[in-house]
Amino acid sequence: MNVKQLKLGVFLISLLPAIWLIYALFTHQLGVNPIETLTRETGLWALKFLVLTLTITPLRWLVGWNFLASIRRMLGLYVFFYALIHMLLYLWLDQFFDIEEIIKDIIKRPFITIGFFTFSALIPLVVTSNNAMVKKIGGKRWKRLHKLTYFIAVASCIHFYMLVKADKLEPLQYGLVVFILLAIRLYKYYFKQASIKVHTVKT
Amino acid sequence: MLIRKKRLGEIAASEITDYQTYLNRRQFLNRAAIAASASMMPLSMAHAASEPVPTFKNLIKSQYSTDEELNTFEQITTYNNFYEFAVNKTYPSQMATNFPDNSKPWRVVIEGECDKPGEYDYDDLVRPFSMEERIYHFRCVEGWSMVIPWVGFPLADLIKRAQPNSKAKFVEFTTLYDPEQMPGQKRSVLDWPYTEGLRIDEAMNPLTLLAVGLYGQELLGQNGAPIRLVVPWKYGFKSIKSIVRIRFVEALPVSAWMKAGPREYGFYSNVNPDVDHPRWSQSRERRIGEFLKRKTKLFNGYGEQVAHLYTEMDLTKNF
Numbered sequence: 179m180n181v182k183q184l185k186l187g188v189f190l191i192s193l194l195p196a197i198w199l200i201y202a203l204f205t206h207q208l209g210v211n212p213i214e215t216l217t218r219e220t221g222l223w224a225l226k227f228l229v230l231t232l233t234i235t236p237l238r239w240l241v242g243w244n245f246l247a248s249i250r251r252m253l254g255l256y257v258f259f260y261a262l263i264h265m266l267l268y269l270w271l272d273q274f275f276d277i278e279e280i281i282k283d284i285i286k287r288p289f290i291t292i293g294f295f296t297f298s299a300l301i302p303l304v305v306t307s308n309n310a311m312v313k314k315i316g317g318k319r320w321k322r323l324h325k326l327t328y329f330i331a332v333a334s335c336i337h338f339y340m341l342v343k344a345d346k347l348e349p350l351q352y353g354l355v356v357f358i359l360l361a362i363r364l365y366k367y368y369f370k371q372a373s374i375k376v377h378t379v380k381t
Numbered sequence: 382m383l384i385r386k387k388r389l390g391e392i393a394a395s396e397i398t399d400y401q402t403y404l405n406r407r408q409f410l411n412r413a414a415i416a417a418s419a420s421m422m423p424l425s426m427a428h429a430a431s432e433p434v435p436t437f438k439n440l441i442k443s444q445y446s447t448d449e450e451l452n453t454f455e456q457i458t459t460y461n462n463f464y465e466f467a468v469n470k471t472y473p474s475q476m477a478t479n480f481p482d483n484s485k486p487w488r489v490v491i492e493g494e495c496d497k498p499g500e501y502d503y504d505d506l507v508r509p510f511s512m513e514e515r516i517y518h519f520r521c522v523e524g525w526s527m528v529i530p531w532v533g534f535p536l537a538d539l540i541k542r543a544q545p546n547s548k549a550k551f552v553e554f555t556t557l558y559d560p561e562q563m564p565g566q567k568r569s570v571l572d573w574p575y576t577e578g579l580r581i582d583e584a585m586n587p588l589t590l591l592a593v594g595l596y597g598q599e600l601l602g603q604n605g606a607p608i609r610l611v612v613p614w615k616y617g618f619k620s621i622k623s624i625v626r627i628r629f630v631e632a633l634p635v636s637a638w639m640k641a642g643p644r645e646y647g648f649y650s651n652v653n654p655d656v657d658h659p660r661w662s663q664s665r666e667r668r669i670g671e672f673l674k675r676k677t678k679l680f681n682g683y684g685e686q687v688a689h690l691y692t693e694m695d696l697t698k699n700f
Contacts, residue, residue: 209471210456210669211525274673282662289660340660343523344641345468345570 181248188249192256195223196263217267224260225334225352227253232331232359239366251307254327258304265297289340296333299326328363331356437512437532437597445588445686446516452527454596456669461603462521463622464570465556465563477602481623482562487607493553493629496544503607507593509542510534514597515590515611520652520681522616526666531611532594537585539627545581549629552584553577554610554621571637577621578634578648579612580690588613588686591624614683616650647700651691652681656700 199219202208208215234250237243273280284294303324305311312320335356339349463473466480481487487503512532520526540552558574560566566573583589590611593600600606605622612619618638638646645659654664654677665674680687691699 210460211470211667213667213672214525271672272674279662286657287661344464345568347568 181245184245185249185252188252192227192253195219195260213267213271217264217272220260220264220267221338224257224264225338227257227260228327228331228334229352229355229359231257231327232356236359236362239362255304255307257330258300261297261300265293268293289337292333292337292340296330296337299330299333303327303330328360331360436599437594440512440514440532440597443513443515446514446530447518447528447682448516449518449528451516451530452669457527457529457595458601458603460669462523462617463565463603463605465565465573465575465623466603467565468570473603474601476564477606480562480602481557481606487625489608489624490626491539491543491628492626494546494549494631495629496546497542499543506539507534507608510538512593515592517588517590517611517613518681518683519611519613519617519620520666520677522618522646522650522658522663524661524663524666525669526675526677527669530596531590531592532597533590533592533611535587536589536591536610537587539591540581540584543627543629545629548631549581551630551632551634552579552581553626553628553630553634554579554624555626555628556621557623557625572640573637574625575621575637576634577610577619577636578630579619581629582690583612583687586687586690588683614652614680614687616652618646619650649691649696649699651687651696651700652677653679653696653700655679656697 199208199216203212203216206212231250231253234246234253237246269275269280273283283290285291303326306315306320306323315323335349335353338352339346342349459474460470461473462470463477466473466476488500489503489506490498490500492498512534514530514532516528516530518526519529536552554577556575557563558566579589590613591608592605592611593608595604600609605620605624608624609622610620610624619636633648636646636648638650639648652663657663663677666677667674678684
């Protein structure tokens with residue numbers, strides 16, 4: 179399997195949740211409050227793709243699957259795809275584009291506030307996701323900008339945690355996974371720093 | 382030959398079940414289940430168990446009923462918050478199909494500050510009261526609502542029989558605690574058993590109902606069988622399900638939700654579009670089955686009957 183085929187496969191598989199949701203909507207399989215189900219499911223899929231995106235780099239470090247780098251961008255774009263539908267469902271079917279209500283909601287409701295900022299943080303990442311933009315900005319700055327992903331991951335978990343009424347188990351599970359994925363990075367970062375220091379002391 | 386093509390999303394005519402057929406099928410299934418279990422029982426017991434499931438007839442129509450369009454039986458029985466079974470809203474309907482276990486008697490204790498306490502079998506408890514149909518608005522704290530044709534009797538009728546004394550300022554209700562029957566209780570999502578409370582004058586209000594059925598049929602497990610509270614001007618969680626204890630108390634009872642989130646769930650929990658839940662707005666609601674949202678009404682539209690209970694109160698503080 180070459181990279182092209184891998185990308186096509188990932189592209190199609192990642193579309194499946196959206197296709198399933200549309201099919202389920204038209205075959206009345208989303209329960210008696212389909213709008214709520216759609217909003218929740220698209221939010222969850224955005225979070226799942228975010229977790230997948232964050233898993234790529236640790237996998238490259240730990241098992242050396244470098245070919246995964248080629249699908250990371252696509253997975254990241256799918257985070258945006260599902261988050262965009264999630265956001266549009268809120269703006270349209272929850273608020274009916276009532277700007278005044280939406281602004282009130284964003285200011286007043288902490289979990290909406292966090293959700294709003296999380297979504298906003300995705301936008302610069304999407305805009306700078308093509309090769310031309312990487313070149314334009316420069317690799318180093320591009321990398322720094324895309325560290326925003328870590329903020330997005332943490333904020334998404336907080337958003338999920340805050341909207342749940344009583345059973346915090348599911349958001350905590352996502353929180354734990356994100357924590358581990360970020361902790362691996364922190365560990366690697368400090369380990370690397372330390373080894374550099376040792377090196378400089380020697381010379 | 383004429384072949385009718387099925388369009389995307391269309392339900393085949395054969396899949397549509399009218400309400401009566403639905404009931405008959407349920408009854409058939411119930412009987413089949415009873416027959417199956419009866420075959421393993423001594424003869425005398427089997428006879429008692431094979432009595433058909435009673436369906437309420439000649440219900441008194443209530444002046445308090447709304448004439449708004451009802452939500453369907455399917456909507457009311459498949460979209461339920463009942464954390465004793467599961468924390469999502471579709472599983473309770475699948476997990477509570479055999480609830481309550483008919484082999485165990487359902488006992489209700491009436492106790493506390495009253496002259497006539499007692500412990501009753503469910504049948505003895507409800508026998509003295511004449512059943513009414515009450516079509517009420519039901520507004521969940523999460524922002525959705527339904528119109529439900531309950532079957533039940535005023536809680537006031539039961540309270541009068543228990544004869545509360547002058548110390549009875551509040552009524553506290555408790556749900557069954559039985560993790561074998563209610564698997565959701567195996568996890569400490571809330572501080573089990575679920576409890577709720579009303580001020581005595583709220584409990585005596587003619588709107589406050591003890592429901593035992595809906596759509597003319599006995600309550601299903603997911604709706605709080607065999608007996609539950611319905612307080613239509615308060616958020617749905619106040620309408621405690623599957624009650625086993627009613628206690629008259631002097632001090633304000635702390636409910637399960639007040640324990641879980643004292644900043645978010647107050648004792649009164651009256652439906653109020655101007656007092657937001659700290660994490661979401663309460664100004665509008667989605668009626669299940671509708672696309673657009675409706676404006677939420679103060680006291681869920683029952684102000685005429687209940688506003689006088691709260692005249693001296695700051696509803697923002699006493700949320």
